Amino acid sequence: MxxxxxxxxxxxxxxxxxxxxxxxxxxxxxxxxxxxxxxxxxxxxxxxxxxxxxxxxxxxxxxxxxxxxxxxxxxxxxxxxxxxxxxxxxxxxxxxxxxxxxxxxxxxxxxxxxxxxxxxxxxxxxxxxxxxxxxxxxxxxxxxxxxxxxxxxxxxxxxxxxxxxxxxxxxxxxxxxxxxxxxxxxxxxxxxxxxxxxxxxxxxxxxxxxxxxxxxxxxxxxxxxxxxxxxxxxxxxxxxxxxxxxxxxxxxxxxxxxxxxxxxxxxxxxxxxxxxxxxxxxxxxxxxxxxxxxxxxxxxxxxxxxxxxxxxxxxxxxxxxxxxxxxxxxxxxxxxxxxxxxxVKNNAGKITKGVRFKMIALDENIENYRTYNYIPFIDEDGKQQYARGTHIIEVPNVTNYAKFEATVESKLPSGYYLPKSMEFVVNHLKKHGVKVEELQKNKTVKGEVFLIDSFKKSDREFEGHFMATAEGNYVSKTTTFKKGDFYIDMAQPLTNLIFYMLEPQSDDGLFTWNFFDNYLASKKVNSKKVEFPVFKYFKK
Missing domain, CATH: 3.40.630.10 (Zn peptidases)
Incomplete structure (x- = not known):
């Protein structure tokens, strides 16, 4: 024992x-x-x-x-x-x-x-x-x-x-x-x-x-x-x-x-x-x-x-x-x-991608959604109100709005050109890991530039910014960029990030966050049409 x-x-x-x-x-x-x-x-x-x-x-x-x-x-x-x-x-x-x-x-x-x-x-x-x-x-x-x-x-x-x-x-x-x-x-x-x-x-x-x-x-x-x-x-x-x-x-x-x-x-x-x-x-x-x-x-x-x-x-x-x-x-x-x-290599110039989106429902609903219950009641003014209950219920067949559909699209380019004056934008992109080439000699290229018809800023401040939006359209143009200007080849790993950041109508791009406000103000954007200073290039 x-x-x-x-x-x-x-x-x-x-x-x-x-x-x-x-x-x-x-x-x-x-x-x-x-x-x-x-x-x-x-x-x-x-x-x-x-x-x-x-x-x-x-x-x-x-x-x-x-x-x-x-x-x-x-x-x-x-x-x-x-x-x-x-x-x-x-x-x-x-x-x-x-x-x-x-x-x-x-x-x-x-x-x-x-x-x-x-x-x-x-x-x-x-x-x-x-x-x-x-x-x-x-x-x-x-x-x-x-x-x-x-x-x-x-x-x-x-x-x-x-x-x-x-x-x-x-x-x-x-x-x-x-x-x-x-x-x-x-x-x-x-x-x-x-x-x-x-x-x-x-x-x-x-x-x-x-x-x-x-x-x-x-x-x-x-x-x-x-x-x-x-x-x-x-x-x-x-x-x-x-x-x-x-x-x-x-x-x-x-x-x-x-x-x-x-x-x-x-x-x-x-x-x-x-x-x-x-x-x-x-x-x-x-x-x-x-x-x-x-x-x-x-x-x-x-x-x-x-x-x-x-x-x-x-x-x-x-x-x-x-x-x-x-x-x-x-x-x-x-x-x-x-x-x-x-x-980018196969479809630049042929397809468009979303730059603004709206929230839509997923194809499949949530079969049983868990939530605390609520108790409906009529208040003293005769209005229906809700008091939260104490137990969890399962609600069948709940729609899940967790998908995003493009409302505005823009053509996917082979690359973007930016003038030397936009070096602060280029430096910002570099911090994100974007690869940028500085031109070693003058170069004449055909492409498109976004012509801004209207420029608006939000009345409400958000995160220290009055968010900007632009309306307009792309027009064909031939431009000569000088030695010291910048070229961003879109055939690189961060191509989707670059596109979203540089497109002027993007709902969360650098335009939205006022990176181009000073330039646009100097061009008197509210009194005439102004070219957006990011040039879209398409390889043939």
Whole structure:
């Protein structure tokens, strides 16, 4: 009997001691505070510095520095250790990037990425470094993270008690800056992560603001619009369905399509509506770069620990999928890049592509949409109102407005010419990774120029801009460009991004963001027709 007791105690002791016990310094702030607090910038950096001492598979660099002088950490996890993009390329493993805290009030991603760093390096997820190199940016919006106050996000019901603010210290929303790249953080992300490390996937971690849907996490792919369909199709039809099932099975979290419904439209909801297609959103920008983008939105009304569990589960299962399908993802993205370039070579001057879009419904409805119920009632004025109920229902056959159809199109060129006076535009394109040739001698070319008939600016300010729109048409012209002017060959990887940024009628291009306002004003655009200073060229 004594032997049996000793044997039982031995096995119990073995099971306990075989579990990984971490140092208290590697607990995150939510874990230490019973999920009442979120990490400060100093606490995130302390965590990173502490875990760096305990593993050979971590490298830390900084993608940039904020306005207030805080370095933005980029954590590179790889086995064996990788310290630069050249080593990553030689390893043959693809790079995948995940960022948290783009909006500093939405803190789940920041905390979850710390947990995942810990679990990948020291815990039960070390296998995730077999076939991939992982780049994590846990605290992207460094400055605003520490501007913490109560009641900052009412839908989170003070869970945690205090969080930071949405905009960065320049007053900019970092998730509206993908094209104009005015924020120091955005320029750092694009130049020192997307261009430098060239990740195959970007995952952006958020928390929703309001709708009482019935999902712990909602998601969206990169809406490709003028991009290639291959990356979108793989994300939407293969990746997300498989990952959704895995998150439900392993983390007991229901996931569904990102979208909002409106009680004033109908109850129960007949339709949900996603966010816009614009590449000002970082996830959508990836589609124009022939890469995969995934948006994660934790359910704001859940308690903090539940939002963390859902976000952790989603990211973990994304990484399980990418680890298993790493080379397939590389192939999908490479095919998209090849198709984009071949489309220019074969079809420039023959086809048009969308520059303005409207949201339309997907062909397939959501079979059963989960949402908290609402109770209709008549108020004292005799009007019908709704009180939110306490349980989740499933509404059948809900239309999903998550597709975009072109309303304005423009002809795909072989290339664009820009005069030397537009060098600031060229430099902006270069920061995005666009290849630009400077002319070494004068060159006369036939092509088209957009003749602006009307130029308007919005009455309302948005992100420090009064958005511009143009009406007009392209006319044939022969022009001589001089030595020192610029030519952009469209047969290059970022061709779809270039097209979207340079077309004057694009709904999220450089024209929209006022890059050409000073030029147009100098030409007295409101009193006469003015040529847009970007020349469209077509090879014969």
């Amino acid at each position: 004594k032997k049996l007791i000793y044997l039982s105690l031995f096995f119990i002791s073995f099971q306990i001691t075989s579990q990984h016990v971490i140092d208290h310094n590697l607990l995150t702030i939510p874990e230490k505070s019973n999920y009442e607090k979120t990490s400060t910038y100093a606490e995130v950096m302390s965590f990173i510095n502490e875990i760096q001492k305990k593993s050979d598979f971590i490298h830390i660099e900084f993608m940039g520095t904020s306005k207030e002088g805080k370095e933005i950490p980029l954590v590179i996890l790889a086995n064996p250790k990788i310290s630069n993009p050249e080593e990553a390329k030689l390893s043959g493993k693809p790079v995948f990037y995940v960022q948290g805290n783009i909006h500093a009030g939405e803190v789940e991603g920041k905390e979850v990425l710390q947990q995942l760093i810990r679990d990948i390096l020291l815990g039960d997820k070390q296998h995730l470094l077999q076939n991939q190199i992982l780049l994590f940016a846990p605290i992207y919006n460094t400055d605003s993270n520490d501007k913490m106050e109560k009641d900052r996000r009412p839908s989170q019901e003070d869970s945690p008690i205090e969080v930071g603010i949405r905009e960065n210290s320049q007053g900019l929303d970092l998730n509206r800056d993908g094209i104009k790249m005015e924020a120091l953080e955005t320029e750092s992300l694009i130049t020192n992560v997307l261009v430098k490390w060239n990740p195959e996937i970007l995952v952006d971690l958020h928390t929703t603001n309001g709708t009482w849907h019935g999902y712990g996490i909602t998601y969206a792919p990169s809406y490709h619009s003028v991009g290639e369909s291959g990356t979108y199709n793989y994300t939407w039809n293969t990746m997300l369905p498989e990952i959704t099932k895995a998150v439900d099975a392993n983390y007991h979290v229901k996931m569904g399509n990102y979208g909002y419904y409106y009680l004033q439209e109908s109850w129960p909801p007949k339709a949900i509506y996603t966010y816009n297609h614009h590449p000002r959103y970082i996830v959508n920008l990836m589609g124009l770069r022939n890469k995969i983008g995934i948006l994660s939105e934790a359910f704001a009304h859940d308690r903090f620990y539940k939002r963390m569990n859902g976000t952790y589960g989603f990211v973990a299962e994304i990484l399980e999928f990418t680890n298993k399908n790493a080379q397939k993802i590389v192939e999908i993205n490479a095919e998209a890049e090849k198709n984009a370039i071949e489309n």
